[in-house]
Amino acid sequence: MTQITSASIPEVPQRRVPGGIDAHGLSRSFGDVKAVREMALSVPPGKVTALVGPNGSGKTTLMLILATLLRPDTGFVTVDGIDAMRDPQGARRRIGWMPDTLGVWESLTCLEILGTMGRLYGMSGAEADARAAEQLEWVQLTEFAKRPARVLSRGQQQRLSLARATVHRPSVLLLDEPANGLDPGSRLRLRDDVRQMAADGVAVLVSSHVLSELEEMSDRAVVVRDGTTVSASELDDAADRELRYRIAGPENAQGAALTRALEERGIPYTHGRGRQRAGVVVAVSGRQAAAQLLAELVGAGVPIAHFAEEGSRLEDAYLAAERPAAQGSSGAGTAAGPAANAAPQEGETA
């Protein structure tokens, strides 16, 4: 995903130099359970940072700490340079938080909910009402302005929740599992909205355990596991980055021609994850190399029906982060990840 830079950044308050979120050494236990251990994280402004990790890896606890709802046992959090634990009120003015549980006041109308929230953020009545109408228009809920929130569908409630979380023009936006239970259309809208916020200079942190959901909207990935940060990486589009491509012929029977052609050229291949899927997976260094490989195969008369990037940058980051942890633990790997990265030559034809 390319970085969108807009010349005019509207309505985003001026920030001090270390903008966004900066967190270090965060730990938090619930009784004997250490939900978060020595976690470090930074969420820079103008970018969407994906917080990924399996269920129970401490994502929500981290989100609650960043939202100033939970006090960490150790560590500190700054929001735009403000110590969030010493000055939670100051931090709260800058943070927008959308929880995974979409709490709505069922009997209040959309306009009332947003208007009330604006007032709680210190706006005057007229200002808050104007902002509420503006936000409803942004999330395309204007027709529901005077209707109670209980009539909204899940997707609409989620959009209302986004409008609510951003009613005070926060410079940091925390979204906890925002696409949970959304239909594809709502999911696309959410993606666009989040990209727009980031383009406006907001530091966005999105958590999810569904990688495909995050893939399209994130610039960076922070992977957490067992309550601690295992990696933080830019999801850049570097030209020489190693990519995996799935190549398949029009029919399974003709797969032999493909594998033969690859073997002749000494290109290792695997079947990748998902044995039911046709074709093989090869590793190439960058898109240029991929284009060359495709041209070569087609030139050699190999029938190609499918030639596409396998997995995703986020998936790669996730799996790369998972590998050391999988080696460390004695039990069997939980995800299919290690298997996908096993010996390149399996010698098994589809």
Next chain:
Amino acid sequence: MSHVGTLVGMELRQRMRSRGWYVMLAVFFVLTGLVTLGALGLFGLSGAGPEERQASGRLMFDFVAFFVLLLSLLISPALSANAITGDRAGGTLAIVQVTPVRTWQLMLGKWIAAWIPSVAFLLAALPWLIVTLVFGDLPVSMLLLACLVLMVEFAVVTGLGVAVSAISGRTLFAVVVTYLLVALLGIGTLIGFGLGTQFTKTTVKANYPDYSSTADVDWQPGQVKECTGRLRDQEVSDMRRIGWALAPNPFVLMSDAVAPASRLLDERDAAVNSLMTTISAGTRITQLSPEETIYCVDGIPRTTGEPLLVERGGLTPVWPLGLAVQVGFVAVLMVFGHRRLNTPAGRLPRGLRVA
């Protein structure tokens, strides 16, 4: 403060849109009306004369006011104890907590928002209180005092409810605990007093009264003519050490604050025996030493048999003590609730989630 107003507005809007609340209000109005009309009907059937009307009106007023107080004690926990637990369950609590609203503002907003509907119940009962007031030709000050006490008691009970709601994780638990706290005030004080008298026994020397009989020339009811018999050690409770336990009882508090110390009480008519005066006097008697309440201490007869109702005015009012205890009770729970509710949250009780 504007935050508190915003929160109160939001709560009241939601309340106004729930049908159950109007039903409760209507039931309250009808119930109080039935009690009042029933009492008026009984008076009519009794065929009492107009001279007894004032006394009956007084009794009726006390009765209706007590009934309103009883219903308020029953309704207030329901109006307040889900204030915070309900939001917690609905996921809306944390959404407010991430705004710059402070925890005390949140609690105060919830408290006021629970108290205002309570006052609506008072308004529903007001017509019936006025009926008894007019019927008994009673001073308006009594009505105003009764309303004031009811409003204060509403505030105390809803305050307990909101505080418990902040402490508790579950609505059902919060409602039950609030009812138990109300029971502690209403019944626990009586039980505490009753048990307390067992531990405040003291011994006085006294013999036995010989009441005057109707055959005597200067007969007065209940008057002790002379003390007879040997002086013996008698075990009595020194009420001064336990009488305070009654003060926080809402009914005692109301009686003590509302019952007028007017001439009405000096006259030996039925009005003296009205509910509130009796309860108030009965509570204030505990300020007397056993020597003053036993008839024949050291063989000396007390002059009148039943002087205490008349003397009520001379004893210290107990309602300020009761109110102080209630306010202190609410304050302690509020502080505890604030600690539990405050964010960023430190230690959390097992099973409680901030969001």
